[in-house]
Amino acid sequence: MKPRLLTPGPTPVPEETLLDLAKPVVFHRTPEFRQALAEVLADLQYVFQTKNLVLPLTSSGTGGLEAAVANCIPPGKKAICLIAGRFGERWRGLCKAFGIEPIAVTVPYGEAVAPEQLAKALADHPDAVAVCCTLSETSTGVAHDVAAFGRLVAPTPALLLVDSISGLGAMECRTDDWHIDVNITGSQKALMLPPGLAFLSVSAKAWAAIEANTQARVFYFDLKKARAALQTSDTPYTPAHTLIMALRHSLKRIRAEGIENVWARQALHARAARAGFQAMGLKLFAARPADGLTVVRMPEGIDSTTLLGKLEKRYGLKLANGQDQLKGKIIRLAHMGYIDQFDILAALAGVELVLREMGHPVDPGVGVAAAQRVFAEAVSAAGGRS
Amino acid sequence: MKPRLLTPGPTPVPEETLLDLAKPVVFHRTPEFRQALAEVLADLQYVFQTKNLVLPLTSSGTGGLEAAVANCIPPGKKAICLIAGRFGERWRGLCKAFGIEPIAVTVPYGEAVAPEQLAKALADHPDAVAVCCTLSETSTGVAHDVAAFGRLVAPTPALLLVDSISGLGAMECRTDDWHIDVNITGSQKALMLPPGLAFLSVSAKAWAAIEANTQARVFYFDLKKARAALQTSDTPYTPAHTLIMALRHSLKRIRAEGIENVWARQALHARAARAGFQAMGLKLFAARPADGLTVVRMPEGIDSTTLLGKLEKRYGLKLANGQDQLKGKIIRLAHMGYIDQFDILAALAGVELVLREMGHPVDPGVGVAAAQRVFAEAVSAAGGRS
Structure with missing residues (x-):
């Protein structure tokens, strides 16, 4: 793994x-x-x-x-x-x-x-x-x-x-x-x-x-x-x-890379992560979300501690739990620093699979595709610049 | 080097x-x-x-x-x-x-x-x-x-x-x-x-x-x-x-190794370092010396900053200078942790060579041999135990 x-x-x-x-x-x-x-x-x-x-x-x-x-x-x-x-x-x-x-x-x-x-x-x-x-x-x-x-x-x-x-x-x-x-x-x-x-x-x-x-x-x-x-x-x-x-x-x-490009890339990561989670039916926790991490609420009946345990055990994906009173209720995905867009796809893919395993209905690929559309739009907007 | x-x-x-x-x-x-x-x-x-x-x-x-x-x-x-x-x-x-x-x-x-x-x-x-x-x-x-x-x-x-x-x-x-x-x-x-x-x-x-x-x-x-x-x-x-x-x-x-053996080994290092420096005619700075490092005074006319610079440049040996008012007057050799007896011999050999280069009379090998005698005595005292 x-x-x-x-x-x-x-x-x-x-x-x-x-x-x-x-x-x-x-x-x-x-x-x-x-x-x-x-x-x-x-x-x-x-x-x-x-x-x-x-x-x-x-x-x-x-x-x-x-x-x-x-x-x-x-x-x-x-x-x-x-x-x-x-x-x-x-x-x-x-x-x-x-x-x-x-x-x-x-x-x-x-x-x-x-x-x-x-x-x-x-x-x-x-x-x-x-x-x-x-x-x-x-x-x-x-x-x-x-x-x-x-x-x-x-x-x-x-x-x-x-x-x-x-x-x-x-x-x-x-x-x-x-x-x-x-x-x-x-x-x-x-x-x-x-x-x-x-x-x-x-x-x-x-x-x-x-x-x-x-x-x-x-x-x-x-x-x-x-x-x-x-x-x-x-x-x-x-x-x-x-x-x-x-x-x-x-x-x-x-x-x-240039600091403004770093900021833009990380803002893109954040948009993609949010689109991916929302496409799975998850709700964002932050009313005014940061660019370095994305935090989402768990759906009814899903404990984030269980979900995160399975994510790590089955797929090697280490995301963070909520702290104190938020433990079990949210998951926190970082997309700053040396984490790239494909790491975000991996995280979304893992969350999809584990949510399904835990009985929460998610169409396979819905979150991954939503994030990928955000990345694709960014490439188009940049005029196909690699 | x-x-x-x-x-x-x-x-x-x-x-x-x-x-x-x-x-x-x-x-x-x-x-x-x-x-x-x-x-x-x-x-x-x-x-x-x-x-x-x-x-x-x-x-x-x-x-x-x-x-x-x-x-x-x-x-x-x-x-x-x-x-x-x-x-x-x-x-x-x-x-x-x-x-x-x-x-x-x-x-x-x-x-x-x-x-x-x-x-x-x-x-x-x-x-x-x-x-x-x-x-x-x-x-x-x-x-x-x-x-x-x-x-x-x-x-x-x-x-x-x-x-x-x-x-x-x-x-x-x-x-x-x-x-x-x-x-x-x-x-x-x-x-x-x-x-x-x-x-x-x-x-x-x-x-x-x-x-x-x-x-x-x-x-x-x-x-x-x-x-x-x-x-x-x-x-x-x-x-x-x-x-x-x-x-x-x-x-x-x-x-x-066992903590008492570590202490004994480092005390041995200290005895060897002291014997080596003293055999070169250098004086110990510490009236009650520690086991982790040995500090010696420079002889008349020798500046430790110059000596340490040559030691590092010619031989890759990095010892420490005095701090504040002691800068230029002493050198500090560590022999704790992952520094072994042969590193001490290397340091003594380097100091001998640089002292000679700086015009201070030292018979080549006198410091190294004095330290080596201390190590040899320890082996004998331990009954030849390796």
Whole structure:
């Protein structure tokens, strides 16, 4: 059986990157590694679409979120948290842990926080010093209109902190044009690496807040120290340097394709996946779906845990379940990073077969064909360009 | 040219571990990964010589030190920091960052803090809630008598927090017998992995302090959350799971050899390295040398930066320089983990050749032969056992 990893993190890692990880380990305080780190951070500026410094952290994405909160927001201050799922909740949890008052703006899981809700929260809480949101809410597959959030936050003194962990490189995200002050991602999503690294961009407005925050209790995640070390392309503490070196391969791929083409391809993947699932009679879970993953509800009487177990056991297809209260109710298919259109067809084909096996009526090929029509239209629209 | 990595972190990674890192990435919330994590943590209990829970963190070793400080020591309290080098200083920096008053007990770099100094500090500061020290001070090559520290700290209410990052698995360290409350290591030293993971053991006394510490500002490094997740062999946030899976190979090596044999072998390496350098007329930098690395002073007129550059360029031998004020004055040779006795001979041979080239008189072979005599004596003492 041939395994296919189709979860929204970790995602499959290209072969040349994996082989790079098998190379003998080298020392990291060398001109060669400094050069590699500088290259990676410059390429990440391109992926982030920012002129601001991008900082590396050796941690999961959550470490990057903590760095944003702990450095930028003084204890005792208010932060507006836009919560549409488990990762929006993580912002609230972080604020509480760091003595910050979270102002929660919540919507039911599956929906997106509307810009109007943020406008009202900003009007109600002019003393909020930050707005925390997700670009792509990995737990529900919802995308937020971060460009609109940015237009609302930019004229205020508040900072816009964005968890782009499953969004960056998986869908349009223009850090500078959208006025994102701190944009955070992880290595194991659209950057096509194993987990272990987080990256964040920091705007001038955010640096001013960080410098003014004399009460920050930070050491490992001290962004000022990270910035100082980067002046000589170094890190304050031993980085996961083998991952940083391997990241050069993924970034070369993105550079070669062009970030706007990456976004377009992943948007196409998302349209195809949605068409495929809907043709099978499944309903989308996300009211405003992201491009990096597609989340669908199970039909009456079908438990997603059972379905996913069969998908993996019979066909090697590894999709993700819902988390917490959504477990058993939804399935999450990733189509970001090193997952291509034929992997999506494989996933749809597997879901068709397992749904039939579980007694849910699906005409064989209906989902696959619907997705394939989306791909075919894209080829036609591009004038048959291969 | 054949490169040899002989720095005190990162250290060489065994081939089977590197190949494991090149395997296709799998999902981490599965019974298979939980099983791997449980195995790794059980084997680490053996390496730590502890019955206490060992917790994994996705960070460098410094993240593990921060977890110890931030969870165990309430802000406003006093911690005695035993400082014999850059990594002792790191404890002091961490305490300051977290609003803890560091009581510094310092010795000149190259010396070890004596147990009597700790006894006096404990007597002078009966209100200190923690004692922070290094087992092996990587910046100077000094080993501390942590067993003696433990005998002094155990009867007091204070916790003993030990940075064993370049010591654990590289020299005798008996976490429970020595009364170490929190013992911290990193993946890139004697555990023979790339950097990216930290591990720490936590005693019952430390858990009681953590539970009583209601003012801890922790989220990513929240040890209570890590403990709760481990009840189902899980982690609160996405771990660097490919490293954890690869760690099984290193731990199998250590298990197969037996931890006391590993310690004995590395102590032998250290004796041989010291004998070799001393036979060349070089002076040891560490008054009480560790087993994982050997640090020697440069003779008059020899700059270690030049020597190390030539060693690498001519012979592929990568040793480490001194850090900060010691740069140019010392060289640091690692002999822990996947570095064997013949690698040590190679390093000594290279240093002999470069010293001669730089005009320092050394009889060719004098260092190599001295080290080889130490190895030969060990074979004789073992009765010719291979």
